Amino acid sequence: MDEVRHRDREGTRRRILDAACRLFAELGYEQVTMRLISAEADANIALINRYFGTKRELFAEVLAAQGRFPGVLEVPEEELPRRLAEYVADKLRSNQGGPVLTALTRSPGCPEIHEIIKDRVRSAILEPMAARLPGPDALLRATAATALITGAGTLRQLYGSGALDSPDREAVVERLTRVFEACFAP
């Protein structure tokens, strides 16, 4: 029997936004369909367009709802390389980067959301990271580190629990720490 559905505009809107966030973060933009979101949010498809406009706009709102690079950067500068290394080794291990990183590793090359990803990566990752690096070429060094994170995510999604974490975790973290240090060194 059909449950009587509550008439709860804000609640429904939030359920849709949460579902979209989860799905985009797991599958990327193109693999997520409106029908998949509606099923996950237990809401009618038409409501997605009614509340958010187009799929593109919904995606933009999901990314905008994300904060800056999650807490990883809030650390003294000398600990940053190790912290990022652990992030790559652990967080990426469970495919649990946020929607911004997922957009970089699963949905690049989709022209529809090119500008959105571009702006969000800059404001959520590149610029905060560059701001923490003293000395010249801060943006270049932040870009190198971001490239490493991005590429690691791509390979991780390709090979699952292979390669990057098949030896003991400590060896991986140690290696990545040195690489990040090379990215940041003046």
Next chain:
Amino acid sequence: MDEVRHRDREGTRRRILDAACRLFAELGYEQVTMRLISAEADANIALINRYFGTKRELFAEVLAAQGRFPGVLEVPEEELPRRLAEYVADKLRSNQGGPVLTALTRSPGCPEIHEIIKDRVRSAILEPMAARLPGPDALLRATAATALITGAGTLRQLYGSGALDSPDREAVVERLTRVFEACFAP
């Protein structure tokens, strides 16, 4: 008026394969349609399926036709970091990696070709590179370097001629060289 078309099976097959290679290398898998390939190759769509089966199989044949990581690895070990740095700074500057690298930077997260990319990246990049690295953890170190190349390609495609090459090229090459050295160091 319509030119009389030669009946040239091998020629047509090659035109299709070349066009597909060019397009896949520029746009990635999903953005390339069968109709786009047929137009670029100036051949009828049905012929693509006739000669290559499915789009997926055509893509696999394009990747298989590519050699190993193009000549970049054929260099003494101590010159490898700088060589890769120049490759990333220059070759990626013009979006001219081959179809294999493009698949990594524009078409990851497409389940349809997951296995194809996986196998090809391993055999064309990871394993040849690991084979050139003496000492333990060769695969891990090759993976780190590949992650850097991949991520650099992704960011490059995102920001165009920005970030990674906005300062003088020499600074970029110098920086990347150090990072690759950190990837390869025992």
Next chain:
DNA sequence: TTGACGGGTAAACAAGCGTCTACTAACTTC
């Protein structure tokens, strides 16, 4: 009680995709 407002729903829409079928016409073989 009535009437409008608005959240929710089902169904259809147009467009694009990969793929396939039926046909034409050029070359080869006898």
Next chain:
DNA sequence: GAAGTTAGTAGACGCTTGTTTACCCGTCAA
């Protein structure tokens, strides 16, 4: 010259996509 083989073509097929339309019906003010 007739018959058969085969490269090439046009068009449609079935499916999925994002998006929109037309319609319900609970809620609440008058």
